[in-house]
Amino acid sequence: MNAVATSTRPQIEPLKRELQLEFLTQGQLDQLQQATLEILENVGVRFPSEKALAVFAEHGVEVNWETQVVKLRPDQVKQALASVPRYFTLGARDPSFDLQLQKGLTFFTTDGCGVETVDLGTGQKRPSRKEDVGMMARIADTLSAVAFYWPMVSAQDYGVSAPLHEMDASWNNTIKHVQSETIMGEIPARYAVEMGIVLAGSREELRRRPPFSLVVCTIAPLVQDKEGIEGALVLAKAGVPVGFLAMPTLGTTAPATLAGALAVGDAEIISACMLMQLAAPGAPVFHSMMQAWADPRTGGYVSYPLDSCGRYAPVEMAHHWNIPSLGGAYGTDSKITGTWQAAAEPAMDAFMVGLAGAEIATGIGLARTYTLLYPEQIILDEDLYHRGRYLMRQMEISPETLAIDVIRAVGPGGHFLAQKHTRQHMRESLKRGVTHQLNDLNEYIDPREYARQRVKWILENHHPEPLELAQQQELTRLLAAAEREMEENKEL
Amino acid sequence: MTSPTSPLQPIVPAYHVEILNAGQRADLKAATLRILDEVGVHCPSDEAREIYAEHGCRVNQKTQIVQIPPEVVAEAMSHAPRFYTMGARLPEFDLKLDGTALYCATDGCGIETIDPVTRQRRKSTKEDVGLGARLADCLPEIGFYWPIVSAQDHPKSAPLHELEASYNNTVKHIQSETVMGRQTARYAVEMANVIAGDEASRRARPPLSLLVCCIAPLAQDREGMESALAFAEAGLPVGFMSMANAGSTGPATLGGTVVAGDAEIVSAMVLIQLAHPQAPTFYSLMPGIMQPRSGGFQTSAWEGTLLYAVGVDLAHNWGVPALAGVFGTDALTPGWESAADAASSLLLLAMAGAETGSGLGLLESCRLFYPEAMILDADIYQRVRYEAAGLDTSPQALALEVIADIGPRGNFLKHAHTRIHLRQRAFSSLTGQLASTGGFRDPVEVARQKAEWILANHHPEELDSARRAELSKIISAADKELD
Numbered sequence: 001m002n003a004v005a006t007s008t009r010p011q012i013e014p015l016k017r018e019l020q021l022e023f024l025t026q027g028q029l030d031q032l033q034q035a036t037l038e039i040l041e042n043v044g045v046r047f048p049s050e051k052a053l054a055v056f057a058e059h060g061v062e063v064n065w066e067t068q069v070v071k072l073r074p075d076q077v078k079q080a081l082a083s084v085p086r087y088f089t090l091g092a093r094d095p096s097f098d099l100q101l102q103k104g105l106t107f108f109t110t111d112g113c114g115v116e117t118v119d120l121g122t123g124q125k126r127p128s129r130k131e132d133v134g135m136m137a138r139i140a141d142t143l144s145a146v147a148f149y150w151p152m153v154s155a156q157d158y159g160v161s162a163p164l165h166e167m168d169a170s171w172n173n174t175i176k177h178v179q180s181e182t183i184m185g186e187i188p189a190r191y192a193v194e195m196g197i198v199l200a201g202s203r204e205e206l207r208r209r210p211p212f213s214l215v216v217c218t219i220a221p222l223v224q225d226k227e228g229i230e231g232a233l234v235l236a237k238a239g240v241p242v243g244f245l246a247m248p249t250l251g252t253t254a255p256a257t258l259a260g261a262l263a264v265g266d267a268e269i270i271s272a273c274m275l276m277q278l279a280a281p282g283a284p285v286f287h288s289m290m291q292a293w294a295d296p297r298t299g300g301y302v303s304y305p306l307d308s309c310g311r312y313a314p315v316e317m318a319h320h321w322n323i324p325s326l327g328g329a330y331g332t333d334s335k336i337t338g339t340w341q342a343a344a345e346p347a348m349d350a351f352m353v354g355l356a357g358a359e360i361a362t363g364i365g366l367a368r369t370y371t372l373l374y375p376e377q378i379i380l381d382e383d384l385y386h387r388g389r390y391l392m393r394q395m396e397i398s399p400e401t402l403a404i405d406v407i408r409a410v411g412p413g414g415h416f417l418a419q420k421h422t423r424q425h426m427r428e429s430l431k432r433g434v435t436h437q438l439n440d441l442n443e444y445i446d447p448r449e450y451a452r453q454r455v456k457w458i459l460e461n462h463h464p465e466p467l468e469l470a471q472q473q474e475l476t477r478l479l480a481a482a483e484r485e486m487e488e489n490k491e492l
Numbered sequence: 493m494t495s496p497t498s499p500l501q502p503i504v505p506a507y508h509v510e511i512l513n514a515g516q517r518a519d520l521k522a523a524t525l526r527i528l529d530e531v532g533v534h535c536p537s538d539e540a541r542e543i544y545a546e547h548g549c550r551v552n553q554k555t556q557i558v559q560i561p562p563e564v565v566a567e568a569m570s571h572a573p574r575f576y577t578m579g580a581r582l583p584e585f586d587l588k589l590d591g592t593a594l595y596c597a598t599d600g601c602g603i604e605t606i607d608p609v610t611r612q613r614r615k616s617t618k619e620d621v622g623l624g625a626r627l628a629d630c631l632p633e634i635g636f637y638w639p640i641v642s643a644q645d646h647p648k649s650a651p652l653h654e655l656e657a658s659y660n661n662t663v664k665h666i667q668s669e670t671v672m673g674r675q676t677a678r679y680a681v682e683m684a685n686v687i688a689g690d691e692a693s694r695r696a697r698p699p700l701s702l703l704v705c706c707i708a709p710l711a712q713d714r715e716g717m718e719s720a721l722a723f724a725e726a727g728l729p730v731g732f733m734s735m736a737n738a739g740s741t742g743p744a745t746l747g748g749t750v751v752a753g754d755a756e757i758v759s760a761m762v763l764i765q766l767a768h769p770q771a772p773t774f775y776s777l778m779p780g781i782m783q784p785r786s787g788g789f790q791t792s793a794w795e796g797t798l799l800y801a802v803g804v805d806l807a808h809n810w811g812v813p814a815l816a817g818v819f820g821t822d823a824l825t826p827g828w829e830s831a832a833d834a835a836s837s838l839l840l841l842a843m844a845g846a847e848t849g850s851g852l853g854l855l856e857s858c859r860l861f862y863p864e865a866m867i868l869d870a871d872i873y874q875r876v877r878y879e880a881a882g883l884d885t886s887p888q889a890l891a892l893e894v895i896a897d898i899g900p901r902g903n904f905l906k907h908a909h910t911r912i913h914l915r916q917r918a919f920s921s922l923t924g925q926l927a928s929t930g931g932f933r934d935p936v937e938v939a940r941q942k943a944e945w946i947l948a949n950h951h952p953e954e955l956d957s958a959r960r961a962e963l964s965k966i967i968s969a970a971d972k973e974l975d
Contacts (some may be wrong), residue, residue, distance in 0.1 A: 021509045021843070028885045035890045046900040069900055222900035252905055256913035259884060260891030294905075295924060296914050306871070306918040307878035333923060341923050341935050343828040344872050347835030348879060355509075380828065387836040391798050397516050401747030402523045404530075412534035412557060412710035417740055425744035430781045435822060435829045442786050444822070447829050 006465045009175075012097065013144040013386075015106035015354035015361075018394040023312040023356060029320040032313075035263035036270055037074045039222070044071040045271040046223045049230050052275055059278045072271060080274040084323050087359070088241060088284040090148060091209025093199060093467070094175040098209055099147055101324055101359040108350070108385060110140050110378065111330055111363035112150030112181050117373045118337075120455070125372070128153030130165045132373060136365070137173035139378055139455060142462045145385040146378075148177035150363050153373050160490055161483045163188055167195055167212060168475050175464055181215045181245075184227035187489055189214075189234035191482040196240060198474045199467075207239030215243040215288060215326065218268035220253035229272065236276040236283035243286035243326050244272040249301060251294035258291065258313075265289040266317055273323060286360065287318035290328035303333050303369050304345035311349055312356035319357065327358030330366070330381055337367045337374035338448035343384065350388030379451035383434040390431065495950045497663050500585060501632040502593035503873070506882030509843040511798075511805040520751055521809060525562040527710070527755040532559035534711035537718055540763055547766045560762060568765035569758070572812050576772045578636065578729060578848075579697025581687055582663040582953070586697055587635055589813045589847040595635025596818060596873060598628050598866060599851030600669050602641040605861045608947055613860070616641030618653045620861060623947060624853065625661035627863060630950040633870040633877075636665035638703075638851050641861050648974045649967065652679050655700070656963050659687055663952050667850075669703040677702075677719035679970040681726040686962045687955075695727035703731045703776065703815065706756035708741035717760065724764045724771035731774035731815050732760040739782030746799060749779045754806055761812065774848065775810060777803025778817035797837035804844040816846035819869050822857050826865050826936050830855060834869055838876045863947070867939035871922045878918060 024032075046069050047053055053070065057063045059080075062071045090099040090107075099107045117128045120135075133151045140146040151166035158165040163182035170178040183192050192212065200206040214235050216228040232242040246265030248254030254261035266289065273285045291314075293302040311329060318325035329349035334341035353361045364381035367374055395401075406421045416422045430436075434447040434454075445453075466472070512520070532550075535541050535558045545551040547568070550559040578587040587595045604613055605620045624640030639654035646653040651670035658666045671680045680700065688694035702723045704716035720730040734753030736742030742749030754777065761773045779799050782788070800817040807814035818838045823829035841849060852873065853866035894909045904910045921942070922935035955963070 019509050019511065021507055023507055024883060024885075028883065031885045031890065035892055038892055039895055043896050043899055219901075221895070221898060221902060221904075250917065251910050251914040252903055255891035255894050255904055255907075256910040256917065257884070257889040257891050259886075259889035260895060263890055263892070264895055293917060293919075294914065295919070296917075298926070299905075300924075302919070302924060304875075304920075304923070306874045306920050307881075308875070311879075313883055335932070338828045339934075339936075340827050340831045340868060343831035344835055344868070344875070344935075345923070347832050347872075348839050348876070351836070351839065352879070384832055384836070387797070387832070391801070391837065391840050393798065395512070395516070395746055395750070395798065395802055397519050397747045401745040402519070402751055403743035403745050403748030404523055404526055404751070406743050407527055407709065407748060407752050408531050410709060411531060413707070414709060415740055416709070416743055419743070421748075422739055422744040426739045426782070426784055429738050429744045429746060430784060435832070436783065438783075438785055 005463065007142070007462045009142045010144040012107065012147045013389065014147060015350060015389050015392055017104045017106070017354055017357055017392060019355060019392055021355050022316070024316045029316060032259065032263060032266065032317055033320055036266040037077060039263060039267040040072040040077060040271060041074060043222060044069040045268060047229060048224070049226045051233065052224070052229050055275060055279045070271070072274060077270060077274055080277040081321060083277050083281040084273065085282060085284050086322055087324065089209055090177040090213055090241065091200065091211045092175055092177045093171065093211060095209065097176050099177055106327065106354045106358050107147035107360050108145055109148045109150045109179060109360065109363045110136065110146055110152050111366035111370055112152055113370070114153040114366045114373045115371050117153055120375050127156045128373060129157045130155035130169050133166050134169035134173040135459065136373070136375065136378065137170045138462055138464065139375070139458050141174035141176060141464045142458055143378065143382050145364065145382040146176065148179055149174050150179050150181060152365055154182065160486045161479065164191055164195065164479055164482050167192060168479055171199060172467055172472065173464060178212045179215060180212060183214050184231050186230050186234055187486055188482065189231035191478055193234065193238045193240065194478050195475055198471050198478070210240045213241035213243070215245050218244055218246045218272060220246060220248040220268065221264050222268055224272060229275065232272070232276065233279050236280040239283065241284035241286060242276060243288050244269045245288040245290065245326070247290050247292060249292045249294050251296070252299065261291050262289065262313055262317065265291060270321065285323060286326050287321065287323045288326035288328060289314035301369060303331050311352040315353060315356035315358040324359040327353030327356065327361035329353045329361050330364050331370045332367055333369050335368045335372070337377040338380060342367060346381065347384050350385045351391050354388060354392050375455045376448060376451035379454045380434060380447060386433060493951065494953045497585070497629050497952050498632040500595065500635050501877060502595045502635055503842045503877045503880050504593045505842045505880040507843050507880065508845060509840070511801045511844050517805070517809050520754065520806065523751040524754045524758055525565060527751060528560040528565060528759055529562055530559070531710060532557040533756065533759040535717070536714040537712070539721065540717045543763060543767045560759060565758060565762055568762040569810055571765045571769035572761060572773050573770060574811050574813070576729065577697055578665045578701055579688065579699045580663055580665045581659065581699060583697065585664050587665055591845060591847065594842045594846050595848050596633065596852060597636045597638045597667060597848065597850040598624060598634060598640045599819060599854035599858050600638025600640055602854045602859050602861045603644070604859060605641055606863065608863050608944065615644050616861060617645045618643035618657050621654045621657035622661040623863070624861065625658045626950055626952065627866050627943060627946050629662035629664060629952040630946045631866065631870050633873040634664065634852065636667055637662050638667050638669060640853055642670065649676065649970045651676055652683065652967055652970050655680060655683050656967055659963060660955055660960065661952060665699060665701070667701045667703060671702055671719050672715035674718045674722055675974060677722035679966055681722060681728065682966050683963055684726070684728060686959050686966070698728045701729035701731065703733055704760065706732055706734045706760060708734060708736035708756065709752050710756055712760060717763065720760065720764060721767055724768040727771065729772035729774060730764060731776050732757045733776035733778055735778050735780060737780045737782050739784070740787060742779060750777065750799060750802055753777050753779050758810060774813045774815050775803070775807035776815035777806060800837060801840050801844045804841060804846045808845060813847040816841040816849040818849040819852050820858055821855055823855050825855065826862055826868050830865065831868070831872065834872045835875065838873065839879055842876060842880045863943040864936060864939040867942050868922065868936065871920055874918065
């Protein structure tokens with residue numbers, strides 16, 4: 001029997017798109033789509049995977065086996081993408097936290113795959129570990145902004161099988177959907193499917209309510225990753241949602257103009273989505289792009305120049321293809337959390353991807369351009385999320401909220417403090433963020449300090465329902481088997 | 493030696509978002525009209541009550557309550573101009589409020605300054621108003637200037653000294669939020685005359701405007717209303733701001749706070765139009781939400797910023813330009829909180845179509861002037877400006893031939909297209925600045941140095957000596973009379 005009582009958690013509060021806005025015109029979307037089709041047909045994309053090339057060849061695609069470049073005709077692209085489901089479900093351990101993707105809602109995740117952690121105890125930076133993945137899953141489990149979980153850092157203490165250990169740590173610490181961005185290659189993907197079946201209960205349930213999904217990065221310009229694509233094929237055939245994330249960098253791996261970079265990234269994503277549909281028609285896929293910039297002086301990767309505009313563009317491009325979108329948000333370039341820069345850069349992001357209508361979006365909680373975990377940053381980023389969420393809502397206008405009778409009772413020059421209406425509504429009218437938390441002296445607490453306190457409180461008090469013992473044991477057994485097979489494969 | 497002032501860079505949004513739907517607008521307007529008609533507003537100015545009474549409003553001289561029938565509101569507001577120009581000392585800095593662009597001002601009326609030399613906190617002075625004006629003059633993000641702090645070393649006629657310090661240190665439009673009372677207003681109008689040159693220019697390109705705060709709930713300030721009337725008579729734009737606080741001076745529901753504030757603003761604009769039809773007016777709704785434990789006014793609560801956008805929509809529904817609340821922060825020092833507060837709402841307000849907004853540069857709920865805060869806010873302003881500007885999808889931007897040249901696995905570094913266009917990308921001058929010791933410099937420190945550089949090196953085109961002397965003369969006369 002578990003000695004620690006399990007905790008409940010607040011319901012997910014997705015972004016609700018109550019304001020209507022289309023950023024790109026239909027003409028611009030057509031132009032961008034046409035550009036992608038021209039690139040796919042005339043330039044092509046390199047797939048360094050015999051398996052992927054074989055799938056394309058079987059479906060009449062022009063394959064150059066020597067250069068491994070496929071050239072995709074517009075009619076082939078459109079025909080293949082016709083089978084993409086527009087919406088699907090991301091399952092969770094607890095069905096009440098399943099995410100039914102739909103118009104008008106944006107579900108957010110944490111950021112993921114960081115490589116260092118600022119240790120909560122020592123305050124020192126160190127390589128990230130599996131226990132960090134679990135710790136942050138437990139925190140994410142209790143935040144209403146986090147609808148699903150990306151393992152936030154890499155389980156570097158587990159070598160080649162790190163991606164599967166990240167899944168294990170995640171499922172043991174949150175009941176929410178888990179999305180991996182590190183499962184690469186056929187063998188890990190096969191084991192991940194097996195682990196998913198342990199969670200779901202059966203292969204059929206895995207397909208119906210997949211408790212995990214995968215996002216695979218493409219390689220700019222116009223290349224796919226062999227291991228990434230082959231792992232994705234395994235998951236797509238099992239009905240596990242897979243998404244493709246392009247990260248073109250303006251000036252180095254993409255043209256220095258944003259529209260050109262978006263076209264390059266889109267071509268990479270669309271070619272991968274097409275492969276999934278050819279191999280597994282109807283497989284749930286999603287589209288994601290996070291463009292970056294090369295600093296002209298250093299060549300360094302910059303996520304947030306002044307004109308980083310375009311959090312919305314990939315979302316609307318995805319929808320123009322009739323594919324759900326994983327919107328790109330957050331990931332400050334600030335090396336330290338809680339700084340001016342760490343808020344100035346991502347503060348508009350949740351609002352922008354929500355307003356553009358992304359079905360899912362990533363991701364809160366990492367600094368130093370997605371690489372460094374400060375445990376308290378998730379609380380600060382969540383605050384920015386809720387600011388965006390409220391900005392997107394419509395004001396409630398009703399006789400009760402207009403309160404004309406109350407205004408009449410108070411009259412000019414009076415005050416509302418003594419009104420019953422005030423007592424009834426005051427608590428709901430102030431949504432207190434991290435900036436307005438009071439200490440015992442009624443002074444505001446420094447937001448970063450409050451965030452630290454909140455993290456410590458959660459870790460001491462929040463204990464999600466554990467997996468059933470049999471499930472835990474089965475996951476452990478699968479991990480051991482995976483490690484053996486992957487080590488053997490590595491030696492070969 | 494004088495320094496050129498960079499051309500303004502307003503936010504020109506490529507997108508427009510409707511904050512309220514038609515039904516909501518109708519409901520809110522009906523509620524405001526009911527409040528004005530059935531509850532009324534407290535108006536302690538004899539002059540204003542007389543104007544209301546002459547035009548069909550019900551005036552209770554004893555309680556000083558004025559009730560305004562809906563038809564009077566409709567008739568009066570039908571004269572308010574939707575578009576007009578706010579002039580500047582130099583015509584190229586005039587602000588054409590035509591609904592296509594958002595111009596932002598500094599914040600104003602702070603009471604303390606972080607001294608740029610000693611870095612110590614102290615009471616604000618006239619000199620600080622001039623320093624702030626010089627910073628604002630140098631920044632293309634600042635469209636017009638609110639005297640950023642109070643000239644507390646000139647207590648009797650501080651508002652006029654603030655105007656003098658402003659005109660002597662920036663070529664941009666000045667908007668006062670402190671000129672109160674008929675006497676002071678008369679001198680301010682005289683100063684505007686000096687800047688404009690003659691009455692026709694003053695009316696066509698008013699170099700001065702005024703913002704007057706209402707008193708929540710449903711009350712007007714006597715001095716404020718009388719100075720507004722004097723400004724309107726002179727053709728200088730006047731705006732009214734409600735800062736109702738949900739839970740104390742407004743109902744605890746946001747809808748109620750909005751309509752109570754709306755009624756205050758509209759009652760004042762109606763007065764101006766009754767007295768001086770077609771006088772340029774503007775609308776500003778900046779409510780707060782009461783902190784339940786302390787009773788304080790909170791400007792940056794999660795839900796609070798949406799109310800500012802609602803205010804922009806309501807302004808347009810009444811047919812006048814909006815002054816939106818942007819950049820206000822409760823933060824005590826520049827940092828995460830000030831950035832989060834500034835960046836969260838500006839984009840929505842731009843997309844809602846606000847014509848003007850205030851303001852950059854103050855912390856501690858608009859009380860404390862940090863010179864570097866203006867620079868930091870300007871950086872956020874640029875992020876929003878670019879974000880709102882739309883995406884270029886021209887053939888040159890799509891660069892299909894370049895992509896074909898490079899092909900899969902290549903890199904774009906050597907391509908001529910990259911050399912041309914990477915330079916055109918806008919990188920922050922605060923973040924990503926290399927440190928001599930490696931890594932990047934702290935953006936707040938970079939901003940502080942930039943502010944120091946501007947104060948040491950930027951000297952805008954001066955007022956000619958005749959006008960400087962004339963302003964001094966007016967100030968001396970005002971000091972005597974107001975004393």
